[in-house]
Amino acid sequence: YTNVKLYQAGEPEWKMKSYLEVGTPVAQAAFKNESALLIDARPYAKYLAGSIPGAMHIHDADVDQFIGRLPSDKTTSIITFCEGYDCAKSHNLAKKLETLGYKKISVYAGGYPEWKEAGNQTTAGGAKKVEVKAETPKKDAFVEGIKLGTDEGTVDGEWYKAHIMAGTVPSNVAIIDVRSPSEYANGHIKGAINIEAGKLSAQEFVAKLPKGKVVILNCSAGGRSMEAFLKLQGAKIDVSKIFYFDANIKCDKS
Numbered sequence: 001y002t003n004v005k006l007y008q009a010g011e012p013e014w015k016m017k018s019y020l021e022v023g024t025p026v027a028q029a030a031f032k033n034e035s036a037l038l039i040d041a042r043p044y045a046k047y048l049a050g051s052i053p054g055a056m057h058i059h060d061a062d063v064d065q066f067i068g069r070l071p072s073d074k075t076t077s078i079i080t081f082c083e084g085y086d087c088a089k090s091h092n093l094a095k096k097l098e099t100l101g102y103k104k105i106s107v108y109a110g111g112y113p114e115w116k117e118a119g120n121q122t123t124a125g126g127a128k129k130v131e132v133k134a135e136t137p138k139k140d141a142f143v144e145g146i147k148l149g150t151d152e153g154t155v156d157g158e159w160y161k162a163h164i165m166a167g168t169v170p171s172n173v174a175i176i177d178v179r180s181p182s183e184y185a186n187g188h189i190k191g192a193i194n195i196e197a198g199k200l201s202a203q204e205f206v207a208k209l210p211k212g213k214v215v216i217l218n219c220s221a222g223g224r225s226m227e228a229f230l231k232l233q234g235a236k237i238d239v240s241k242i243f244y245f246d247a248n249i250k251c252d253k254s
Contacts, residue, residue: 019094020106024118027052027079027108031120036077041089042112042223043230050124052081052115060092061198061227067100074101081108081115083221084248088183113248143241145170146214153229155216155243164189174213178228179220187251189218197228202235215242222246 030036031052038055040047047057058066060082071078078097082089090107097105108115116122140156141148147156163169169191177188178197188194195208197217205228209215217225225244233239 018098021109022079022106023108024110024114024120026106027081027115028118028120030077030079036079036106037071038108039078039080039093040112041080041082041093042087043227045226045230046083046112046223050116050122051112053121053123055081058093060089060096063093063096063100070097070100070102075103077104077106078102079106079108081111083223084111084113085109086248086250087111087221087223088179089223143243144172144214146173146216146243148243149246151246153226153233153239153242153244154246157245157247160216160245161247170214172214174210174215176209176215176217177219178217178224183220185253187253189249189251192218197231198224202231202237206232206237209242213241216245217243218245218247218249220250221248 027038030038031054034054038052040051040055040057041060042051042057043059044057047055051057056069058069080090080093080097082093090109090111094105094107110117112122147159148154149156160169167190169175175189175192177184177192177194179194180196181194184192184194193210195205197205200208217228219225222245226246229239229242229244232242
């Protein structure tokens, strides 16, 4: 195990690594042999919806609240994971664990999406799809012309993606990218405004949102946009016209 700083020019700060990245075979071996503590760094709502069985949940922004749950032995092998290659949460958590003195930290770079894609067991069920009796489709719901998703606070992903790709996002929509400025600079949805939600209180964040618009939040993997929405909701702020795009998004600088 060697500590090496690995990064490329122009990459976000969280991609400067002083720990190992591991793939699915290593995560599978750790799960099977119980040879490492797996920690899910995603928002709690995503953890509840499905995670790697036996994984502990420690949200990357709330490490201080969970110090008592961490191993007392600082040489314990720990593997953090989140929503995949472009999600910063597992990296943020790994860095924080390093500052707490843990010596054997790795990040499962593919995260939960790659774990599921490989057909591994999850807390949401097995890899095989279970056929269920078809239900009568619910009537599509819209707010000011914006099609809503099935999960609370979401915009319908396929509907929104189609408009993004066609360049026809309705004019009454404000696209808000909640990532860091460096991530935003490396590529973002056309027309998106960058407001880094993680560094702001709910009141500070909502004060920066455009007025008179339907707001749709996005990040790179859905986690941070969900957090921003839940932060506003938890502060009793009116979110009737604020939604988030729960999707993995990759954009180049164009």
